[in-house]
Amino acid sequence: MSDSSRNGFSVLRHRNFTLYLSARTLATLAVQMQNVAIGWQVYSLTHNVFDLGLIGLSQFLPFLLLILIAGHAADRYDRRNLIALTLGAQLLCGLMLLGFTYTGLRAVWPVFAVLAVYGSARAFMGPATQAILVNLVPQESFSKAVALSSSSFHVAVIMGPTLGGLFYLAGPKTVYMISSTLLLLAVVMMCMVKSVKQASASGPASWHTVLEGLRFVWNKKVVLGAISLDLFAVLFGGATALLPALAHDVLHVGPGGLGALRSAPGIGAALCSIVLAFFPITRRVGAWMLGGVAVFGLGTLVLGATTTFAIALVSLFLMGAGDMISVYVRHLLVQYETPDEIRGRVSAVNSVFIGASNELGEFESGLTAGWMGLTRAVLFGGAATLAVVGAWTVLFPVLSRMDRFPHEEKK
Numbered sequence: 001m002s003d004s005s006r007n008g009f010s011v012l013r014h015r016n017f018t019l020y021l022s023a024r025t026l027a028t029l030a031v032q033m034q035n036v037a038i039g040w041q042v043y044s045l046t047h048n049v050f051d052l053g054l055i056g057l058s059q060f061l062p063f064l065l066l067i068l069i070a071g072h073a074a075d076r077y078d079r080r081n082l083i084a085l086t087l088g089a090q091l092l093c094g095l096m097l098l099g100f101t102y103t104g105l106r107a108v109w110p111v112f113a114v115l116a117v118y119g120s121a122r123a124f125m126g127p128a129t130q131a132i133l134v135n136l137v138p139q140e141s142f143s144k145a146v147a148l149s150s151s152s153f154h155v156a157v158i159m160g161p162t163l164g165g166l167f168y169l170a171g172p173k174t175v176y177m178i179s180s181t182l183l184l185l186a187v188v189m190m191c192m193v194k195s196v197k198q199a200s201a202s203g204p205a206s207w208h209t210v211l212e213g214l215r216f217v218w219n220k221k222v223v224l225g226a227i228s229l230d231l232f233a234v235l236f237g238g239a240t241a242l243l244p245a246l247a248h249d250v251l252h253v254g255p256g257g258l259g260a261l262r263s264a265p266g267i268g269a270a271l272c273s274i275v276l277a278f279f280p281i282t283r284r285v286g287a288w289m290l291g292g293v294a295v296f297g298l299g300t301l302v303l304g305a306t307t308t309f310a311i312a313l314v315s316l317f318l319m320g321a322g323d324m325i326s327v328y329v330r331h332l333l334v335q336y337e338t339p340d341e342i343r344g345r346v347s348a349v350n351s352v353f354i355g356a357s358n359e360l361g362e363f364e365s366g367l368t369a370g371w372m373g374l375t376r377a378v379l380f381g382g383a384a385t386l387a388v389v390g391a392w393t394v395l396f397p398v399l400s401r402m403d404r405f406p407h408e409e410k411k
Contacts (some may be wrong), residue, residue: 011144016193020083023189024129025152027087030179030186032160034094037168037175038115041101042108047169058112059119064352066123071213071348073124079132084190086125091183093118097114098176123351130347134335143280146331151273158266166209168383213345216338223337223346225396226289226330228350229383229388233293233326233354236384245374251309264313268320269327276328286303286402287330295322297385304378336405 012018038055074082093114098111136146165330167175217224239246247258281288299319307311338346370375391401 002138009148010275011137011141011148011288014137014141016196017133017145018131020136020190021149021152023083023087023186023193024149025156026182026189027090028153028156028188029160029163030094030182031090032096032157033164033167033179033182035177036097036161036164037172037179038097039290040168042111045105045108054108054112055115058115059122059288062116062119063123063126067126067348067352068119068126068211068213068345071345071351073125074127074131074347075342076344078195079128079135080190080193080195082128083132084123084187085181086121086128087187089117089121090179092156093121093298094176094180094183096269098173098180101172126351127344127347130335130350131343132196134343136193142335143332144277145278145337146328147273147280151270151277151330154266154270154273154320154324155261158263158270161262162227183396192206212342213347213349216342216346217349220337221396222398222402223334225392225399226333227350227353229289229392229396229404230326230330232388232392233296233385236381236388239303239378239381242374242378245369246303246312246378249374250307251312253309257309260313261316264316265320265323268317268322269324270320272321272324273328276324281325281329281364282404284403285329285333285388285405286399289333290393291328292322292325294386294389295319296326297382297389298322300382301379302384304375304382315357332405371394 012021023111042055045261051292070350097111100114105111133145133149134142164175164179167178217227243261244260247253247261251261296319299315299322302315303319317374334346334350335343368380371377372380
């Protein structure tokens with residue numbers, strides 16, 4: 001193995017990938033900054049926690065309604081152009097929020113309307129961004145590209161809220177101006193990506209072709225096992241939604257401590273993805289994926305059992321690292337196993353599972369906390385996640401016994 005192949009950053013030599021990675025990172029950073037300003041603005045106007053829930057719902061509903069159609073679009077049209085257009089739509093949303101703030105925001109419904117547009121753009125961007133990555137680099141560099149893409153995403157997720165909070169001290173207009181500038185740069189960088197060869201969907205568009213991704217996932221058991229494992233593990237292990245209550249009632253820390261708790265999973269995921277860029281998983285990939293979810297479940301159990309702030313931080317760090325291993329293997333597996341002409345539609349199904357697990361996982365955690373109590377709900381989530389790992393080991397033996405990625409076995 002050459003030095004360049006061992007170097008996790010050697011994939012940055014590919015111009016298209018570097019431009020795409022830069023555009024995606026800047027856009028993620030901008031959106032995370034915007035989210036801080038939106039939350040503060042909405043709550044300062046209404047002082048109603050239900051409106052904070054509507055922020056997520058107004059984005060998720062259009063995403064859920066459009067995602068399968070968006071997957072078909074990612075297979076039929078140039079994915080680079082789709083990403084550039086959706087970034088442009090997000091830029092428009094940022095400028096509209098800036099305009100509302102300048103004119104004096106007195107009602108929250110315009111914000112929800114803008115977020116619905118953003119959710120629609122996110123629906124079309126998700127499958128295209130997942131499907132294009134394999135077209136931007138040679139196959140032997142794909143695992144490094146996935147790891148670096150994941151690490152940059154998590155770095156932006158960690159930095160974005162912090163920067164958004166700092167810039168908000170100068171007012172929401174400052175946040176929207178800076179985030180809009182970052183989105184403009186992202187659009188320019190994405191337009192600089194050269195057209196890449198991709199297999200396009202053939203035949204007229206219909207519900208039969210739109211649902212092709214669902215049929216593929218259902219018939220490809222190793223893909224179904226990988227995607228559904230993440231769905232149910234996160235569904236039961238969504239304890240991070242309860243962090244504000246854990247910080248206040250159990251760990252007895254203030255907002256600063258809560259910020260550290262929220263950052264810990266992202267730091268664990270980011271560091272793990274950097275390690276994976278230099279030391280990619282090539283053997284016992286099924287066991288690694290199941291093991292990552294098991295670490296996530298064990299971390300959740302520790303989080304529910306501890307009353308010590310430092311131990312809670314470590315458990316959340318390990319939860320992020322374990323989740324990153326699972327995400328890394330799943331992404332590689334789905335992309336390698338999926339023909340390019342339906343990769344967008346399969347990525348759309350993957351996006352639905354991920355989105356549903358995150359949204360429903362937060363709801364499940366809140367529901368069980370109200371029923372069982374706070375710490376018991378977290379412990380239940382960790383135990384249920386471990387039970388899912390055990391069940392999937394039996395239900396999907398093709399996944400648990402998989403040694404190499406299928407494309408490696410065919411060589």
